[in-house]
Amino acid sequence: xxxxxxxxxxxxxxxxxxxxxxxxxxxxxxxxxxxxxxxxxxxxxxxxxxxxxxxxxxxxxxxxxxxxxxxxxxxxxxxxxxxxxxxxxxxxxxxxxxxxxxxxxxxxxxxxxxxxxxxxxxxxxxxxxxxxxxxxxxxxxxxxxxxxxxxxxxxxxxxxxxxxxxxxxxxxxxxxxxxxxxxxxxxxxxxxxxxxxxxxxxxxxxxxxxxxxxxxxxxxxxxxxxxxxxxxxxxxxxxxxxxxxxxxxxxxxxxxxxxxxxxxxxxxxxxxxxxxxxxxxxxxxxxxxxxxxxxxxxxxxxxxxxxxxxxxxxxxxxxxxxxxxxxxxxxxxxxxxxxxxxxxxxxxxxxxxxxxxxxxxxxxxxxxxxxxxxxxxxxxxxxxxxxxxxxxxxxxxxxxxxxxxxxxxxxxxxxxxxxxxxxxxxxxxxxxxxxxxxxxxxxxxxxxxxxxxxxxxxxxxxxxxxxxxxxxxxxxxxxxxxxxxxxxxxxxxxxxxxxxxxxxxxxxxxxxxxxxxxxxx
Amino acid sequence: xxxxxxxxxxxxxxxxxxxxxxxxxxxxxxxxxxxxxxxxxxxxxxxxxxxxxxxxxxxxxxxxxxxxxxxxxxxxxxxxxxxxxxxxxxxxxxxxxxxxxxxxxxxxxxxxxxxxxxxxxxxxxxxxxxxxxxxxxxxxxxxxxxxxxxxxxxxxxxxxxxxxxxxxxxxxxxxxxxxxxxxxxxxxxxxxxxxxxxxxxxxxxxxxxxxxxxxxxxxxxxxxxxxxxxxxxxxxxxxxxxxxxxxxxxxxxxxxxxxxxxxxxxxxxxxxxxxxxxxxxxxxxxxxxxxxxxxxxxxxxxxxxxxxxxxxxxx
Numbered sequence: 001x002x003x004x005x006x007x008x009x010x011x012x013x014x015x016x017x018x019x020x021x022x023x024x025x026x027x028x029x030x031x032x033x034x035x036x037x038x039x040x041x042x043x044x045x046x047x048x049x050x051x052x053x054x055x056x057x058x059x060x061x062x063x064x065x066x067x068x069x070x071x072x073x074x075x076x077x078x079x080x081x082x083x084x085x086x087x088x089x090x091x092x093x094x095x096x097x098x099x100x101x102x103x104x105x106x107x108x109x110x111x112x113x114x115x116x117x118x119x120x121x122x123x124x125x126x127x128x129x130x131x132x133x134x135x136x137x138x139x140x141x142x143x144x145x146x147x148x149x150x151x152x153x154x155x156x157x158x159x160x161x162x163x164x165x166x167x168x169x170x171x172x173x174x175x176x177x178x179x180x181x182x183x184x185x186x187x188x189x190x191x192x193x194x195x196x197x198x199x200x201x202x203x204x205x206x207x208x209x210x211x212x213x214x215x216x217x218x219x220x221x222x223x224x225x226x227x228x229x230x231x232x233x234x235x236x237x238x239x240x241x242x243x244x245x246x247x248x249x250x251x252x253x254x255x256x257x258x259x260x261x262x263x264x265x266x267x268x269x270x271x272x273x274x275x276x277x278x279x280x281x282x283x284x285x286x287x288x289x290x291x292x293x294x295x296x297x298x299x300x301x302x303x304x305x306x307x308x309x310x311x312x313x314x315x316x317x318x319x320x321x322x323x324x325x326x327x328x329x330x331x332x333x334x335x336x337x338x339x340x341x342x343x344x345x346x347x348x349x350x351x352x353x354x355x356x357x358x359x360x361x362x363x364x365x366x367x368x369x370x371x372x373x374x375x376x377x378x379x380x381x382x383x384x385x386x387x388x389x390x391x392x393x394x395x396x397x398x399x400x401x402x403x404x405x406x407x408x409x410x411x412x413x414x415x416x417x418x419x420x421x422x423x424x425x426x427x428x429x430x431x432x433x434x435x436x437x438x439x440x441x442x443x444x445x446x447x448x449x450x451x452x453x454x455x456x457x458x459x460x461x462x463x464x465x466x467x468x469x470x471x472x473x474x475x476x477x478x479x480x481x482x483x484x485x486x487x488x489x490x491x492x493x494x495x496x497x498x499x500x501x502x503x504x505x506x507x508x509x510x511x512x513x514x515x516x517x518x519x520x521x
Numbered sequence: 522x523x524x525x526x527x528x529x530x531x532x533x534x535x536x537x538x539x540x541x542x543x544x545x546x547x548x549x550x551x552x553x554x555x556x557x558x559x560x561x562x563x564x565x566x567x568x569x570x571x572x573x574x575x576x577x578x579x580x581x582x583x584x585x586x587x588x589x590x591x592x593x594x595x596x597x598x599x600x601x602x603x604x605x606x607x608x609x610x611x612x613x614x615x616x617x618x619x620x621x622x623x624x625x626x627x628x629x630x631x632x633x634x635x636x637x638x639x640x641x642x643x644x645x646x647x648x649x650x651x652x653x654x655x656x657x658x659x660x661x662x663x664x665x666x667x668x669x670x671x672x673x674x675x676x677x678x679x680x681x682x683x684x685x686x687x688x689x690x691x692x693x694x695x696x697x698x699x700x701x702x703x704x705x706x707x708x709x710x711x712x713x714x715x716x717x718x719x720x721x722x723x724x725x726x727x728x729x730x731x732x733x734x735x736x737x738x739x740x741x742x743x744x745x746x747x748x749x750x751x752x753x754x755x756x757x758x759x760x761x762x763x764x765x766x767x768x769x770x771x772x773x774x775x776x777x778x779x780x781x782x783x784x785x786x787x788x789x790x791x792x793x794x795x796x797x798x799x800x801x802x803x804x805x806x807x808x809x810x811x812x813x814x815x816x817x818x819x820x821x822x823x824x825x826x827x828x829x830x831x832x833x834x835x836x
Binding site: 050055056057058059060061064066138139140141142144145191192206207208209210234235236237238240241244245247248250251402403405406407438439 | 551552553556557559560565566567568569571572575601603604605606611670673677678681684685686688690780781782783785789790793794796797799802
C-alpha cells in the first residue's frame, strides 16, 4: 500500500506527506524519512503516552467520560459496537454487521462471535443489551441524548439483537461509535475491576497521575491490532511539559500540541507532528434568537458578516484551524454542505444589515472566558476590531472560567462556546439545533428545520439524505444564531519510532485508539 | 512546658475544626456542584438529577457536613464523589510524595540559607554578602514556573542530566526518586532560599547592634565568634519561625511546580477536586494542609522557647 494514495475524497484529511508539503510552504524544516507507515507492524514495546484532558477525578465508568484521557483508556480496555473508519463511514467492531428494515425504524445487529472478555466470558447479545441500556432511561450518561431515539432493544438470538427506534434514523450505527457506549459484560457494576474485550487489561489506575495497561495473553480478536506489550498513559496537563517530555524522549506520543509552538516542535529531529485538519473543536459565538437584540435576523447576519475569520485563524490559531461556516458540521464530515458558500468577512454587508435591523443603539455584549475555550478572549478582541470597521460597537466582557458552563452558557444572550466533533453530521445538528434539544444554545427553534432533519434521518437513499442535510445546514447558516468562525486542527506529536499513527477524521491520536492501532518501528 | 504543649495541641484541633467548616461553607458558595462539574457541557437536567441523587447531594448541606465530620472522627475520610475511590488511599501516597519533595528541598535549602545568612552577617557589606543577597533575590523575584523552565532547558534538554518529568511512583527506590525529583527540589530550593537567608542575616545583624555584643567585641573576640556564639542564639527565634513558614510553604504551596514537573503531589489532587467540586476530597486535602501548618508553627514556637528562656514566662 502506498501511503500517498491515502488522500481521501474531500482531500481534507492531512496525512504526513501533505503536512510536510504544508510545512515546507511555511518554511519549516522537515525530515521525510519516517513517512512510510506501510511497513509490516511489529510486536512489542511499551507505548508511553503523555496527555492532557483528564484529572484526578476521572473514573473508569464510561458514563462519566468527557475528555481525551478517559476516552483513550476506554478504548484500550473495551470496544464499541461500531467504530468510525478512515473514510468517515461506520465500520463494525463488536457488531459484525447490521441491517435496517425499510424506514430505518427497526435495526438488526449481528454481534461478533467468539470474542472474549478479560474474565474469559464470551461476548453475547445479553452483554450488548445491558451495555446499551446503561445509557438509556434514568442515567447520568453523557450519551443519554444520543440514545434517546431508541424505544426498545430486544434479543433475537444469542448473537443478534433488534433495536426499535421511535422514528427512523439511517445513521444509527454511527451513534454506537460514541466513546461512552462501551460494551461490558451483562450486569457489570464494579468499575474498579474493568472487564473488557479490548486489547489491553488494567494494571494500575491512578487518576490524575497515570494509567498503566498490558496486553492480554493470547491473540487479540482483531488480527491487525494490539501490537504494544503495554501502554503507560501519563497525565501531563502542562503543554510545555508535554512537549519537553516528547522531545527529550521520556514519552513516545503527546496530544494537543500548542499551535503557537508547534513549528518549533517540528524542528526536533526525533519527533513527527500529525495534523488532522478541521476535525477538532468548533469555536463559536452563540446569540439567543429569542432575546433582543438578536431576535432580528438582520442583527444575526451583521454578527456573521462582521467577523474576520481568517484573521482569527492566522493570529490565534497560527493557521492551524479551518474556516467555520456558522454550523457545527465540519468540512471533514460526511454530509457537509459543500454548496453553501463560505461566509466572507464583509464589513459593508455587516453595516448594511445592522442598519436594516434598526437598532443603532442596541448594546451588543459578548461574554467570553478562557473556561469556554482557550484563546476565546483573543478571538473576541479581534472580533471587536473587525466589527469596529463595520461601525458596530461590540462590548467584550470577560467572565470567570469557573462554572462557565452552568452560569453563563445557555443563559447569556451572546457568549462563547465550543462544540466537539460528533460521530455524524446528524448528531452534530440534532444536538444543538433541534427545537427540543437540551443544548439548543441559540434558542433557534424552527419546525421546518426539525421536519427536514427527521426526514433526512429516515432516508435510506444516501444522495437524497445528503441533500436534506445540506438544506438543514443552509437554514442554520442563513438564519441561525451561531457564529461558528473556526474549526480547530488536532495536532499530535509522535516519536519517529511510533508507526501507524495516521490522522483520523473523527478524533485526534488516531481516533484515540493509537494504543491498539500503532506499533514501534 | 507540657501544659503549654497540651494547650497548643487543643488549639490546633480547634483550628482544624474551624478550617473544615470554612472549607465546607466556601465549597457551598462556589457556583455549580460536582454533578454539573463532572458532566460539564454534556449535562442535561435529567442526568444531573440522577447523578445528584446517586451522590446524596439532595440532602441539606449541614447534614452532609455532620455526616462527613462523624466519618472523619472515626478516621474515615469517605469516598470521592466523582469516581467513588477511597480518599485516604488516593491521598496517602500523594501526601508521602509531597512530604518527600518538601523534605528533599528543605534538606538542601535550610542549611544553605541559614549558613549563607550567617556568613552574610559575618561579612556584612562585603562581596559574599552582596552576592548571596542579589542572587537569592533574583531567584525569588521571577515566578517559580520560570525558574522551573530555565532549569529544564539547562539540565533536562541541553545537558540531559536529569529528566524533566518527575513522575515518581510507589515502585521507585529512594535513589531513583532522589534522581527523578532533583529538578523540582532545586526549583523549590531557589524559591524559598531568599526569605530564610535574609531573615537569618537581618535578625543576626539586629542583635549585633545591642550593647552586650559591643561588650563582646570590647573583650577582643573575633567577629565570627561573636556572631556564632553570642548573637545567633538570641536571633534563633525569628529564624526558626521563618524556616517553619517556608517548610509549610514547601508542603502546601507547590502546585505550580508539581504541574510543570508532572509531580504527583497533593497540590494537583486538590486543584482537580476544587475544579470538580469534589467536597470530601477538598476537605481531606484542606485538613492535611492545615494540620501541617499548625504542627510546624507549634514546633517552631516550642523550639524558639527552648532557645530563648525569656519567652517561657507568662506575662
